[in-house]
Amino acid sequence: MKFLSGFITFTGKEFLELRRSGRLLIFTVIFVLLGVMNPATAKLTPWLMETMADSLEASGLTITEYTVTAMDSWVQFFKNMPSMGLLITVVMFGGFFTSEYAKGTLIPLLAKGLSRSAFASAKTFTMLLVWSAGYWLSYGITFAYTDYYWDHTVVKNYAFAAFGLWLFGVFLLCCIVFFSSLAGSSAQVLLGVGAVYIALTLAGMVGTVSHYLPSFLLQSGDLLTGQAQPTDYTAAVCITAAASFLLLMASDPFTAKRRV
């Protein structure tokens, strides 16, 4: 009961903060733009090609007729979302926990009886909710435009591929929660998350291991063409979900005992 009321109160505070600091607005604008950008880029490709044709021809490239399909739009989505949407989200939430510790704003509330796990859960919940809402908003916009302009049947498994990318985002946010329970600054948190990403990329170079890593969820190319099936991703999905959960569990005792 005490936990729940603390959780609800603190989540309310988080959203007020996101709204008043303007971050919610910026975040929404970015994800709407990201959603619009994918079909727009695809739509503009032939025109871009045409305008650049002369200069390309001068350098020895000849442009033949290029037909844009729904595939171009979704390829854009899976290219832009990790490199921009996910990156912005991670950077924005890098100091989400540590700024409270560093500024000392948490102390009066802890002294009022707010439980530390209610604080951490509310923060985690807020991050996941904002990421999910932004992400699926972007997805919805891309889907709607793509569906309107092109024949959607040429693209396979895009919903599952999108789920995989979302889950990878959840995993990175859980990394933020974990590193925040140990670190003193947002830089340290981001460094930790960056290290995880690099480690995953390096480990992914080993052929057999790569299929079991969270980073495998970023490889959507084969899924979209139908060369790979969702079942090929079962292990990666399960491991990513389990790892995310374990990161959250592992952060709890550290958050409980850390100095604030």
Next chain:
Amino acid sequence: MGNVLEITGLKKHFGSKQVLSGVTLSVPESCVFGFVGRNGAGKTTTMKSVIGLLKPDGGEISVCGERVTYGSTKTNRFIGYLPDVPEFYGYMTAKEYLLLCGRVAGMDSKEIRQRSEELLELVGLSGEKHRIKGYSRGMKQRLGIAQALINRPKLLICDEPTSALDPVGRREILDILKNAVGQTSVFFSTHILTDVERICDRVAFLEGGRVALSGNIEEIRKQYADTAVEVQPEKPADAALLAEHFSAGEQSDGCFLLKNASTEDAENLMKFLLENHIAIVRFERKEPDLENMFMEVIGE
């Protein structure tokens, strides 16, 4: 009268530095308790241990009879805490912040509204509509007291509430603390001794990681009673006359000082002045001031 706070043998070190080596003190109900010590003496460490934000190496703390455990916030329902440099969410107004605090403390909305109005009145922020980010240090300190008092704590802990303030701000904070005594006991740390003299009933001097002296201020004063009487006659030559007659006293700079003077001594002195028609500029009974006591306690 029960004690709202009892600390026994509290120990804490940071690295190789032993900050607290057995602090023992108790704060009774309805009392303003001054916690005095130099910068770095361990006042904040003691206070943070009381609200469970620091893990002590040894010793016991109990608040209203319940033992404090590190990391847990159970006993904090009895406590209101004002940190040394309070930081609040700058994007909220004072009212919104108090609402957040009240909810965290588990109060219902109606009670919070009522109590917020009372407290904002008490700390002089009731007309304030702006967001906290524009507040001065003094205003933040006052809001800090309001948030600390929202859930009607039995014990209000303030960490150097006046140190960073100008004289006017200091006086205001001291008045607020004094007025809060009807509702709660106040345990506040400071290194400004005049603040203690102004509002405290009891005091503890922290030195070398221990409480070097503690108790009721009046009693301590008596204990250290070298209450002297000082007379400044109009004619400096009369000081010598006084010194001649009262051999226990001494004269300097045209003044006569009688140390450890009892009430009877003072009466005799007055009688002598009267009988010998000695006109005086000043006749003063000197109270031992805390500063001298403190210096004596810390051996400087």
